[in-house]
Amino acid sequence: MPLSKERVLRTAVDLAVRDGIESLSMRKLADELGVGAMTLYHYVPNKDELLDGMVDLVFAEIELPATDVDWQTAMRRRALSTRDVLNRHRWAVGLMESRATPGLASLRLHDAVLGCLREAGFSVELTIQAYSVLDAYIYGFALQEKTVPFDDARGAAAVAEEQTRQFAERAEERQMATLAEEFPYLFEVVAGHVAEVGYDFAASFEHGLDLILDGLEQRRSRS
């Protein structure tokens, strides 16, 4: 298979998924492709634009909102798809929002989302508003999920227990107050609740999402 921008980008994404974005270097990417480092610069002007290209590949994976269902269902599906993609591509969280020049897939998605809201009867102002809340929530949630080392409620419980233990250790070393004394509410939540019943990110995401969708529908129907 010959080298191409497409293949360079896809391989870069594979490496980012496997080893994390911070360890992705032009040399490693070139190695992976069986090629000298400088060869890459014939397909990509520099590393920044490589990242831009990778990000747009991620955007392309996100489902466009459906046009044959009510707007809440469409937005709900789009949000779930975004969270899903961002979970598969944690390396991209934090890059997607902050990059300066959006790629084609990104534009396509944004246009489709705005279109979905406008066609559902949102005014331009409300559309912008809805778009802003939804995306802030979705990306913010992904940001929080980015670093957690577990995938399900059971894992969350294990981590909560472990962290509680670690904190107790640290406190003892520095002869500080215990977690329970110093941060009672945190203790209640982490050591009490989460360590007991766990924490389900997926369910939590949907609850917050529905809260926002409900609020938006109220504002839409009221306008």
Added chain:
Amino acid sequence: MPLSKERVLRTAVDLAVRDGIESLSMRKLADELGVGAMTLYHYVPNKDELLDGMVDLVFAEIELPATDVDWQTAMRRRALSTRDVLNRHRWAVGLMESRATPGLASLRLHDAVLGCLREAGFSVELTIQAYSVLDAYIYGFALQEKTVPFDDARGAAAVAEEQTRQFAERAEERQMATLAEEFPYLFEVVAGHVAEVGYDFAASFEHGLDLILDGLEQRRSRS
């Protein structure tokens, strides 16, 4: 003034504010302090923990929720303060949530927020839920604001106009369809609305925030 961990961290934050986090290097930081690079390692174990320390300084700037007002007012103020701080420290957005080991200021803030909600009558589950939505929104919003090069509505309008122009240029070069044809809804919003009346991030943040606070209050009073 003698060197100290405190002073190292503060200077690092100053440099991050001035030149951006990605250009902050141990050598530059040492230069700024009039000291050799390796000297820093007597105050900080490595660069990662330097970043942790810087992040905790930012957390320390965020106002704790007040205890003498109703929970919505307290959370509202805390959210506004967070956005404010994150806007002064854009370099910190993306670092604050993703770092593994939270500092003291961070723990203190989290505890205070959880406490505010619990005392307001939220169940533990609802508290976690509320906390999750609010923070996802706040940090997600900050993430979106992170890169925008303007501060007020007028600036937003100027940027929207400029971007529209740039897109037209790009389209012409590659003989693509125009923005208006290819992405009509995006066009309506960017070239139509924003370029005309601008976009006020602060107002937008508050709208979304109130939407979420309303939703949370409904769930609280219903439980």
Added chain:
DNA sequence: GGTTGTCTTCGTACGGTGTACGAACGACCG
């Protein structure tokens, strides 16, 4: 006083990074 030890500073060096430059090589066209 001299000696010892601890704390702070720093020079040097190693292996990594992004990428500028120019040489090499093949395929193609005249």
Added chain:
DNA sequence: CGGTCGTTCGTACACCGTACGAAGACAACC
């Protein structure tokens, strides 16, 4: 065959984080 062009790559430079050990400052002891 000669020439052009697209692609590849070796080398080099400036920068990065940081390991190591030497050098100095200064207080506490004999």
